[in-house]
Amino acid sequence: MQLTETIETTRLWRPGSLSLAANAPSGPIERAWDKARFEMKLVSPANKRKHEIIVVGSGLAGASAAATLAELGYNVKCFCFQDSPRRAHSIAAQGGINAAKNYHNDGDSVYRLFYDTVKGGDFRSREANVYRLAQISVHIIDQCVAQGVPFAREYGGTLANRSFGGAQVSRTFYARGQTGQQLLLGAYQALERQVDAGRVKMFPRTEMLDLVVVDGKARGIVTRDLVSGAIESQAADAVVLATGGYGNVYFLSTNAKGSNCTAIWRAYKRGAAFANPCFTQIHPTCIPVSGHYQSKLTLMSESLRNDGRIWVPLNKGDKRAPNEIPEAERDYYLERRYPSFGNLVPRDVASRNAKAVCDEGRGVGEHGLGVYLDFADAIARLGRGVIEERYGNLFEMYQRITGENPYQTPMRIYPAIHYTMGGLWVDYQLMSTIPGLFVIGEANFSDHGANRLGASALMQGLSDGYFILPYTIGNYLAAHKFEKIDTLNEEFRAAQDAVAERTSRLLQTRGTRTVDSFHRELGKLVWDFCGMSRNAGGLEHAIGKIRELREEYWREVKVPGAAKEINQSLEKAGRVADFFELAELMCIDALHREESCGAHFREEHATADGEALRDDARFSYVAAWQYNGGDPPLLNQEPLSFEYVHPSQRSYK
Amino acid sequence: MKLIFHIWRQRDRGSPGRMVRYEKDGLNPDMSMLEALDVLNEDLTIKGEDPVVFEHDCREGICGSCGFMINGVAHGPLLKTTVCQLTLRHFENGQELYLEPWRAKAFPILRDLMVDRSAFDRIIASGGYISTPTGSAPDGNVIPISKEAAERAMDAAACIGCGACVAACPNASASLFTGAKISHLGLLPQGQPERASRALRMVARMNEEGFGQCTNIGECEAVCPKGIRLEVISRMNHDFLKASWAARQPATD
Amino acid sequence: MSATVAEEGIQKPQVLRFWSTTTGKKAVMAVTGAILALFVIGHLIGNLQIFLGPDQFNGYARALRHLPELVWPVRVILFISVILHIWSSIELAVTKSEARPVGYTRWKPAGSSYASRTMYWSGPIVAAFVVYHLMQFTFGVGGTPYNRLDTYGNVISGFRVPAVSLFYIFAMALLCLHLRHGLWSLFQTLGFYHPRHTPRIHRAASLISLFIFFGFISIPIAVMLRVIPPIL
Structure with missing residues (x-):
């Protein structure tokens, strides 16, 4: 599909020059994933243990990926800021997980789940990705049952399903109101099995504060040990971000208090494109x-x-x-x-x-x-x-x-x-615009378009982690040569110094206001002007206000304590600093997208009776933003084409 | 409303600690205990003091991060409630509250109310799983599981790993936690192949971590925010004894 | 032979591995506790014959003296049980004190019974009582009149000393507490749990321990109230 408009340079953004190729296989969509898997290069079993992979985040996506990669034989280092991987916020998901099993014989199929997801996402997702997600959904249930996830059962002993969030078929599997917890514990237990086997080294209470890119490839991360305060570097052949969504930019959200955007935002600032940041879901x-x-x-x-x-x-x-x-x-x-x-x-x-x-x-x-x-x-x-x-x-x-x-x-x-559909841009292989940087789960933008269906987040996290990334990362590793890298090299030292400098700047500001007071104010701004409904005037106003508040933040924030100790205020301060920058990009994205689609509702673009009005001619694309130093961000477009599910106006009348 | 807090302050693992008194007025009965501490911490920050360190994340009672003793009871006076969901309306205006961290050799204090519970992860790593490499699973409906077995497994699987059971136990035993996982997996057909070795390994690991013994007194059950029952400990004992008695010892290493 | 086989060779034998766990030691406590409890019940049934008069009671004592092939194995089993019960309890007491080196400034029970929390008090006091009890009625060195052939008379003269009777009653109260928790707890420790039977076991444990308490203390009380007469 050709886009009808070229991007104009405005005060707030400029055209980018990235060519965003999803690289989904051609041919019938039903066979695309098979074809892709066959075309992938493989890493021989003997060579897998020579590769180090970093996985940041230990929720459904991160834990399942880390466990599966370790089972395959890779050396995995897994990082989480919580005290244990079992605490990741996937644990709080209540309702269930979708899968096109059609156990209820009510007409469900892979195609219907695919169709519902594309339609539910208001035609702003990539068809090939969604189809693959629907295909894999059935394997996820099998995998989880085998792990001992106590899904609800019928009296005859078969798996129970319910209809969820408006779906007209019963395809949601659940474990009381604690489905996320049970799925996460399954993945966590698989992960701990690999920890015991020595294949995964777990780094709890460790926060990623920067990404290290060497010769154009993601080769490591800079972390802060949240107990000792030590800032360290870790090198690897590939980095996987599974760090969840950025809903906490609003301060008040259903996210856990620790959920943050720092990992993906640091990656953005190192060159990874950020897709559709304004697509945030309200529950x-x-x-x-x-x-x-x-x-x-x-x-x-x-x-x-x-x-x-x-x-x-x-x-x-x-x-x-x-x-x-x-x-x-x-x-x-x-x-x-x-x-x-x-x-x-x-x-x-x-x-x-x-x-x-x-x-x-x-x-x-x-x-x-x-x-x-x-x-x-x-x-x-x-x-x-x-x-x-x-x-x-x-x-x-x-x-x-x-x-x-x-x-x-x-x-x-x-x-x-509740959830953020936006996230780092990834191709069909779940790789970002930085080679070697993979992004999975809520942290990427890939499958939900402008609106996620209920019970689909767990499905996507596990699909990415158990069944997609473990293949695609092998394809990347097999295709490239990796020089041994030392964390004492220039790029690592520079990144580490930058992190240390930022940390000490936050501590030395010694202003008059607490981090939370800023975060609250920022959250209210974003909620009021870039929340459930948005308009151009409000967004312009918010952008100005966010900038003012950000300046005040760096002048007036008060972070008690020191760098080399447990310092929860310091942890928060770093995260909020990144939220400020992301909030601005969200507003810019919302401002540029002059249509209403899914969760993004622009008051100027509504039907006569107040329903969302999409503009497929102008906006049937993924907006992938690129960091441009101090200058306005660069807007790149990945055009979306719909060969199977034809765009229509959603109607629930 | 006003509360008087006595909070354990300890700089780091090696330092001595002490109880420090804070008075906090202007609290709202709808606040959670953690929100009250947030407000206290805002004050301390502005005054230039170190805020109270306490662990928390989801604040909806499921992640298991939060937890401390309130007046000698783990997670405070309200049954089946973690401190993040414990609202102040359960306390009286002017009440004195003693907040102490979980205390156990296996849970060293890191700072103030924050302790290191990584021993729990190591117990799980020693056998709290079903070995199913990704991709090896048969169809989910191949093995029927009775509704009752699934429900009972779910009862045990509801454990959030907060550590209140250890904190409340006079012996600092981790039997409820360990028993919950052994029961969850042992109640399901998928958990049978590794049932004996799981019990042997997890019990041994639990002991190596320095937790005490279970004397069946039931404090753990009383404070458990998820209502895990003493029955799980009995199941653990059963599986352990049976595995120990077996003529052929399953591989445990 | 590979290194792993060699390592397995030096691995602890099964029985030591069992003993090294708290669950194993608790199982030993449960089994030995059950043996001791059975003895206590048997002993009580024997003792209550005192209400049937001196002939019956002394006859019973004499019969036991003439059955060494029964009495000695029982004594050996009891002795081993006592040793194992105490030994495991001491080891577990050490484990317990190491498991929480720093206590709480405040601690409030949220769901446990007084009996269950006082096992480490009631146990040793009952043990001390047993030592005195053996000195008094088996070896005759308890400080009260003793005639090896007149068990009935020994009991009467023993319990006529109020201090002895009071200590006896106190010890029986503790034994009752100890058994109230121990009798149901041993099922839990040995891995028996049943949604319907476990509450019954709970109730039965309370009833049996009360029966034991009242059964035993009825003797010193009856002696002091002169309900059981001395042989004239």
Whole structure:
């Protein structure tokens, strides 16, 4: 597909000159992955142990990749900032993992999962990648079952499935509300097995602070030991980033407090292109903010929407208790506006509608930022026992946090940042624009387009880690010659010095404001202007404000303590510094993409009844941004073509 | 609302520590315990003091990072709740709270309320897995697993590895943690081939790490935020004794 | 022979490897504890015959003296059990104190019973009592009148000393506590858990230990209240 416009130079960006070739095999999409695997060069078993591979991050993608690479015979070094690889934030995923098993005989297939994912992503993902993801999905379930993941079962002993997040087939496998935990523990245990076998050296409490590129190839990383504070370098033949998403740029998100963008941002600044940074997903069912001290938002599984009904009072400013509002004065706005999907519309639609009714002044709760998720009908229809069995642990959690009993009074929910579809640009082999730098899981941009379907994040992380990267990295290693490299060489020393310099700069600023106070302010800016809905004026304003705040940050931040000790403030300070830079790029990306697609909603580009309006003629491409020193970033385009799933306007009416 | 904290402050692994008193007013009953510490730390930072170091990450009770003793009870007074989800409405205005790190030889204190729990990882590495190299798995429905077995395995697998069981145990035993993994895998058909060697290796590793013995008193079960039952320890004992009794010893090294 | 085979050769024998684990030592404690508990029940049944009069009671004692082929093996087994029970408990006590070198400034029980937390107190005190008990009634050096052939008389004159009786009752109270936890705990230690039977075992342990307590203390109390008369 030819793009109709050439990129103009503006105040905020300039045209780049990268040729972004995905290198997906030609021919029928069903056979593309087979073909690619056959065409790959192999590393002989005897040579695998001569290669060192660095894996940064130990979540679903990182742990599964590190374990599998080690099983294949490579020497792996795996890094995580947490005290144990088992703590990675994949552990918090509740709902489930999709796979096109069609165990329920309800018409699912690899093709349908592929189709749903491309459509759900609002035609901003790469078809070949998505098809491969759907193909691999079935193997993931097999692998996890064999590892001992206790998926829910039917009475006959077969695997249970549920329909999730609006899917019209039951393809979601789950382990209570703790699917992410169980999948991660499976991968973690496989990883620990390799640690015991001596094939993986694990570096917990170690944070990657820079990427080292030698002769154009990724050859190592610079790390800080979070206990001793020592800044060290590690060399390897390839580097894999599996460091998750950047949702914490918003300060309040469902991400873990430690989740950060530093690894991918450092890679960006070393030359890796950053794709679609403005594609950030909002999850519609989170517990609303209760006060200014709030440190994070807690997600309630989307599965709640299967039985709960979402409503707000019909009238503005109705402050009555929910049970006192008669049926006639309630607005079940999703059921009203989307009769066929009702409460099960995709995440972005559910979220935007919640924001809209709250903006109209019909929100509930103390701050008016919330809508009701009501189980009264479901309890009347199915009985309390069934609801308890399905959602008991979620109800308990809700009550623990809010002190309210959802069996008696409706839950209050509000959207929150949950997942970032954007990430480092990768080709079909999951390699970034820096040779030897591979990016997997949420850290890359590849499979979800502008919006991710529920229960697809776990699928992608494990697909990348267990089944794709272990092949493609071999192809890269077999095709190149690797000189032994010493971490005392020039590039390593320069990177290490830069990291040390940055660290000491943060410590020496000795200003008047805490890191968190800046982070909160930044998060609010990005949420207000580059959150659920965006417009040009707001984005321009945000960019200016972010720059001002960033300057103040480097002047006024106060980081107590020293470099050579456990210093959580220092850890945060480095991460927030990177969030400032990323936030600006997100706004620039959102500003340049003058269309609405998936989670990216530009108010200027909406249909008459307020639905997202895509512009395929101008924006059917991946925006891959390139760092350009102090100058505006360079915009490169990877055109997207759709040979199998033809772009259509999504409709959930 | 106001709380009076007595918090264990210790600079690093080698230094001596002590309890330090902090008064904090203006707290909100809807805050979590960790948010209260965040607010305290903001104050300390502005005053130029070192903030209190405590471990935390997901703040929704699943990652297992957080945890400390509150008035002598691991994760505080609310059952089945980690400190990140423990809201202040469970305390009284003006209450004195004693915050201490998990204490066990196998969990050396790194700083303040942060301890090193890597012994848990080493216990898992010694056998807490099913050896299934990627790609070797048969179809997921080939081996039926009864709903009950899957549910019971899930009960045990719910462990978040926070270490509260060790902290609460008068013997600093890791039996609940180790037993949970042995039970989770031992309850599933896929876990049978390595069941005997797993029990022998994990129990031996647990002892080598310096954890104490289980005296079946049940403190661990009472404080476990995920409700892991003492039954898992019994299963561990069973598997261990059976493997020890067996005529042919499974390979353990 | 490869190096690995040689290494296996110097590996610990199975029994030592078993003993080196806390789980193994606990199993030894459980089995020996079960043996000792069975003896305690048998001993109580024997002792309660005192209520049937001096002839019956002395007759029972005489019968035991005339059955060395039964008594001595039992004594050997009991002796070995006591040694192993104490030995493993000492080793485990060391493990326990090493496992938490620095204690908490505050610690509050959240779910354990008093009996379970006091095993390391009740055990040694009961052991000390057993030593005195043997001195008094088996070797006759307990400081109370003793006649090797008149067991009944020994009991009466022994328990007429209030201090002796009080110590006895106190020791039985501790034994009761010890058994209340020990009797169910041994099943758990030996790997028996059953969703329905385990709670029953719990209840049975409480009942049996109370029975043992009241059974044993009924004798000194009856002696002191003159319910059991001396032989005139």
